[in-house]
Amino acid sequence: MKLLKPWGSAGGGLLHLALLLSSAGLREDRDLSLLLLLPPRPRLRHEPPVLGCPTRSACALSPFPAPGGWGRPDTVTPLEGLLLREVRALGVPFIPHTRVDAWLVHSVATGDADGTHELLGAAASSAVGDGSGQAAAGGGGDPRTAHSSPVAAVEEQKAAEEPTAQVRDADGRASQENEILRESEAVYHSIQHEEESALENPQQQNDGGESKRSDTPDWKAEKAVEPSKLDTHIFLCGGLQLLSSQPEYSLESISLEGIPPCPGSMNQSLNSSAHYNTIFNQVISHDVNLHEAMLLCPNNTLTDSVARTSHAQEPFLQLNSHINLEQALAAINLTGSLQPVDNRTRNLTNLDLLYDLDGNMFDEITLMSLATEVGFDPVEVSQLFEEPDCDSGPSSSHKSTSMIKSNSSHSTYNGALGSNSYLPSLCHYELEGAVGGYSPEPSKFCHMDHRNKCGFHEDLACQHIFHNHTYHLHPGEQEPTSEPRKSHTISRYLDDTERTLSRDEQRAKALHIPFSVDEIVHMPVDSLNNMLSRYNLTDLQVSLIRDIRRRGKNKVAAQNCRKRKLDIIVNLDDDVCNLQAKKEALKREQAQYYKAIDIMKQKLHDLYCDVLSRLRDDQGRPVNPSQYELQCSHDGTVLIVPKELVTSNHKKEARKGKRED
DNA sequence: GATTTATGTCATGAG
């Protein structure tokens, strides 16, 4: 089968997946999760260019797609560099084939059993204000608790429902949560300090940013990046849940029966739960990330497929994501539950197509989830990584710290993905007022309730998915009454409101400018200065605000100038028309005058002839009109004068007049 | 593919 790659080589993976799901009997228009995997549509006219895809600069550092495709896979972004360092710090053998490899290896490695996973997961939840540490309530050594608050809530709910669920010691948990809180605060302050240092000495930041970050303890960097790890799982689980939402392909009836556990799996806790006969849907609802679930079956054909991959020689690289999806669909196929699928197509779906899945597709998926669900929204990342025409572009180190900082502040709704966040029609992103949502106290923006925003718990379309999207707030904290920030999901690519953001709005959003672009541009300078003084803004933010104001005013000025120019042109056209009409009228009038003059001349000539024909000279002969003319004197007498005499007199008078002059 | 049109942005000068 020849597969087209309309969005560039890297984008072909999306088509692969589209065909994959299509062969499974799913439709793009019905399976909304598929929409999330579609590449951004090309820029339309009258639409400001996407920040992540600048036209004047390369997208090499951006993990987000340029109009022609995704960033070069051989380019390591700062984010990837951070991940790679983490992987190396964990002693994981690693060959960075693709970004998704790096990410998945990172995810696998950090999911290992040193308690880091749990700590980080709890830190993520604590960073968003879950002081009660409910996300960590699922268990001390269970890496599943490291994912996100909603999923952890599902876990907690199931633990409450199951009498055999392991009960944790409340006191120990409380102390552990306190420790987590302290450490997460330390992470935040460390990041803040790093950012301030970067602003104070950007040159040093550029020169020694690498070593500086390498000096940072691994646990800090890992904590900073950790929330993004939540979302790979949620993203994939959400997609599978949507699969399970298809009524004719209920995954509840799909089991992994007969699939033996993978020896040496990194997730011993999962394997030890002896869920080899786990109902697939249960696996999903239990927040088992895909690469954990898929490694349960080493001896079936899936393992062969693993062996056929180019990364087979690397034990950790075998965990790359396309294996996961292979195994997922192969597991589905084992049960034969997807019988309505056409056999020919289904065969392709199960294995053959999957072998064609290149890592780029999962590059996209992973980077999407990295970028959109972890707080690195594409705009932010692109802005922070590129900033092609920003006069005061941030240094790379500062960008990294900014992103990390945003991670901690956005991690609350990272887990809000589920499936509801995928639905652009349900969760319409409205961006009003301040573009950034930045606050000097970032945690204030971290608490949102998607139920209020989208009402997706009431939505019937989502009721068959039993995610618990309840978010844990501090007991004393109120749910935000103001416009909550939308979760960073891929649905933003599909959101009309989001699409219409201007570049400056995107920049302002990326830097969390607490004012709207409209305010920045149109506010009186005194008011703006007052506002700037009231907020503790960085130099970069102030510079961006100045630039936005300058550009905004200049844009309006240019529009006015062009309008004025057009008005001038139109007025000049009108003037030309009026003058031409006036000229024609004058010509007509002139013609009439000429005509009247001719008539007068003719009448005078006739009168001459008549008078002279009646005159006689001294000898009684008629006077020749060609030789004489009439002259009227001042006293009223009329003289008959020969023309020769008249001309000579005229010459004398002319000479006399010249002398006098 | 060349051309036209619309728009944003920058540089520059004037007030």
Add this chain to the structure above:
DNA sequence: ATCTCATGACATAAA
């Protein structure tokens, strides 16, 4: 000195 405005020039996307 700073800000605002006006405008030419340029770049780019879309038609």
